[in-house]
Amino acid sequence: MATIRDVAKAAGLSTGTVSKALSKPESVSPKNLVKVQEAIARLNYKPNMLAQKFRSKRSNTLVVLVPDIANLFFAKVISGIESVAQDAGFSVLLGDTKDSQAREKEFIKMVETRLADGVINLRPYREQDALLPRDDIFSVAASSCENTPSYSVRIDNVGASKKMVEHLLNLGHKRIGVITGLKQNPHTIDRLKGYRHALAGAGIDYDPSIVIEGDFNYWSGLSAAERFNAMPSRPTAVCCFNDEMAIAAIRGFAEKGIRVPDDISVTGFDNMDVSKYTVPSLTTIAQPAEKIGERAAEILIGLIRGEPQPVTEHVLPYEFIIRESTTSPQ
Amino acid sequence: MATIRDVAKAAGLSTGTVSKALSKPESVSPKNLVKVQEAIARLNYKPNMLAQKFRSKRSNTLVVLVPDIANLFFAKVISGIESVAQDAGFSVLLGDTKDSQAREKEFIKMVETRLADGVINLRPYREQDALLPRDDIFSVAASSCENTPSYSVRIDNVGASKKMVEHLLNLGHKRIGVITGLKQNPHTIDRLKGYRHALAGAGIDYDPSIVIEGDFNYWSGLSAAERFNAMPSRPTAVCCFNDEMAIAAIRGFAEKGIRVPDDISVTGFDNMDVSKYTVPSLTTIAQPAEKIGERAAEILIGLIRGEPQPVTEHVLPYEFIIRESTTSPQ
């Protein structure tokens, strides 16, 4: 393998000049630049990036902590991160934590050991078990919630949820059920807050008996629907805290002959690709997943480069999408 | 930042011994091992992995070339890769090529420049524009097709497609349409081959007028359905080369009042999560996405470690899932 010394020799120059020719071409005379390029081509020289990173103490790498890469929302955020990172000359190391704290620690160790310069965390912050932020590590939280004590990029979950409930109220619904995520999940907390705000605004009392805890997965949506089915006085609308549970609920209702939206309105959250394909298509909230990733990467790279980041909390616009699954109560 | 020299000094040992204590603890006396551990803890020493990789010439990193990370199937394959890589002490660099050859080249350059030890390629091999395999680079193709000239892990697309068509034939269908992917896509080629084999086996002539080219996306499925709708003698079943187009086709048929499966049977391919949620749920083929990723990672890591890999082509079992979208013609 050719080294920079071989190139220098072949070009009749010093290693220092070759190094500069590669990193700051404008600081090398045109003729020598040509010589260097020729030598590189002739020897098929490929710089050893490992040596380069080591020597320069810059890894130009980000690690992305993601609870589950096989979740489409996260995958889209990552896609946005990748775009920005690539353009800035950064690589992205994938940290699929599979919801394990131990794995999360392993990945954070990568920045402690210089393998990466910073972290983008896709798990929403919870005081009880947060490993980040840390003073010695650059990090930004993406798709986070209210009160995240670090740089963060997110939508207004409270506002989005409130808007969704107001949509139902405006249609004439008075008894609006909920299928939440796990109680302690920050997204659940924010979205539930929005729900309560909307009800309060309409002067409707909060009724915990029609707020059912799910876990963001299909089966929890289905079983929640069954519980609604069994109620003597069923809500006329159900607000689900993600699309997957909403789709499940629709199916759960259908099994008892309850039609959506004629008999009951259902709303989702996330705007999964499929939510426009289902029958009926879903009224839902679209998060700008790629944008969230892009912005998070921009901030982190800025931080790494030592550029001041005046804004700590980036709240991006969401999109409220009305489709077929909601209508006025009969 | 503490270096290995600081640790050596604090422990009253040489750097060589400390280095060994870290990499081959069994080759250091227990008492000295303890001294080293104490010194490490006292100084809060974190080895500089960049130096380590540089010096040892091992990056312990894989790059995954993926056409689109925001495609659930790929995301799942990557999840499998990650699991195996983590357990083997490898990191995975994400190479989201967004279908660009230029980007693909950039990522391959990472192994030329020592940043990574090998590549897993999720884009199926096509002779016209393949950048891999290359003699100087370890690579394995995951989710590939027939005749891939490198280590590969895949299912038997031809067989799966054939089985699907035979299922329809057994139900009594004689006129079976197809919505394919792009013509030159290797998966399209393989699956079309299976379709033709099945027809030939049943003594039915291939009729190109009911084979419509799609592009694996929703809209192409929808417009294909419209073309079927307009046919004087519509097929009684349509075989779609992925779930997304199948779901779209079902919707397209529904818009003209054509019910699935009563009026027409529809099949998918991939077993997306949603394909069991749709109404009707989809008859489809499930690829073992995570397993494909795991196996590909195992092979690549074995290759990197210099272990002989006797098997070049790994064909994994798929699952044939019959749901509600297929039935006998009326």
Place this chain on the structure above:
DNA sequence: CTGAAAGCGCTAACAT
């Protein structure tokens, strides 16, 4: 089992 010492390939002063 341990220590001494060389050096991986590159960058970054510093001189010229």
Place this chain on the structure above:
DNA sequence: ATGTTAGCGCTTTCAG
């Protein structure tokens, strides 16, 4: 603008 040179922090012979 170019050359010289001193390492970066670690691993890895090689002696002992």
